[in-house]
Amino acid sequence: MTKQVTTAENGVNVAALLGAREALTGTPEAARFKWRATSEWLNGTHSRATVHGFFGLGGEQKHRQTFRFDSDHPEVFAAKDNGAAPVEFVLVGLAGCLTAGIASVAQNRNIQLKSVKATLEAGMDLQGILGIDANVRNGFDGIKVHYEIDADASAEEIAALVAQSQKRSAVFDVVTNPTNVTVTTSKV
């Protein structure tokens, strides 16, 4: 009798990722990436961001296509609601990062995912950005993320996938820890 060994297929090329880890261990310069976006003001609180090129593996890289994102304030802020609110893009990035991590870790642990759904909610007290109360921060007072995952694994194994994804998530780190932002301006 032959024992059937099934291999999870989540669409993540773990062999390539492990190979990259090995390759980048010897060439730390190649591991230094620069992510970029440009943005142009359209009218009111409406602007359009463009994402295309980035730097990594020692050279300029490009996405297969140019991504454009309209951002605006909603109508309850007396704006035109021509795009998602800027703060919502942060939630989109956090969800994308944690979910990609879950799929990668699941593949590495040979766990077949069937569905992964995330629900994110971030509280924000507008007394901050409106300058009503100096003790209220401008940003989120916290973010709750809930994952509902169907996979060939126990509840404990599924929780461990999510925990490992959090541990290695770039956006989770950016949100939970301070990151320096330097803003410069020139008049044209």
Place this chain on the structure above:
Amino acid sequence: MTKQVTTAENGVNVAALLGAREALTGTPEAARFKWRATSEWLNGTHSRATVHGFFGLGGEQKHRQTFRFDSDHPEVFAAKDNGAAPVEFVLVGLAGCLTAGIASVAQNRNIQLKSVKATLEAGMDLQGILGIDANVRNGFDGIKVHYEIDADASAEEIAALVAQSQKRSAVFDVVTNPTNVTVTTSKV
């Protein structure tokens, strides 16, 4: 002789914003917002986020339309590049937030904007997320934002617009200061 007083028209309804500030000063509960996103895994590192409803002014609110965002890893990560990278969404949100703030502050200060362009770059050492070096953080090692602004104002006044926008920006706060993220999981 009558002095001509020109009024800047940047498309921001400052009167409504100032009215909202006054109204919310008396009703702090209405200032408590909840921003939301949901996300669904598609395949590999590719997921799709949806943004539509949010809570504020004491009730459920909706955007005029449902916004959907595909997120994926680029091909250099052995992925399909079916969307912007999760970390790039953070840059999009930061640009949108600062630019909306610049337009709002300019309107309030009666400065006519002609063009506002932002260029963002965030360094990230992949030795963090790949687990090569435990001393390297997973997220950005810093973000540089550069604004090129054409406006009926001096370079100093333009720089002051940007500074005030930073001071009141929700996403700038989320990125530069720690925000708690609580992640829960259930198996379905």
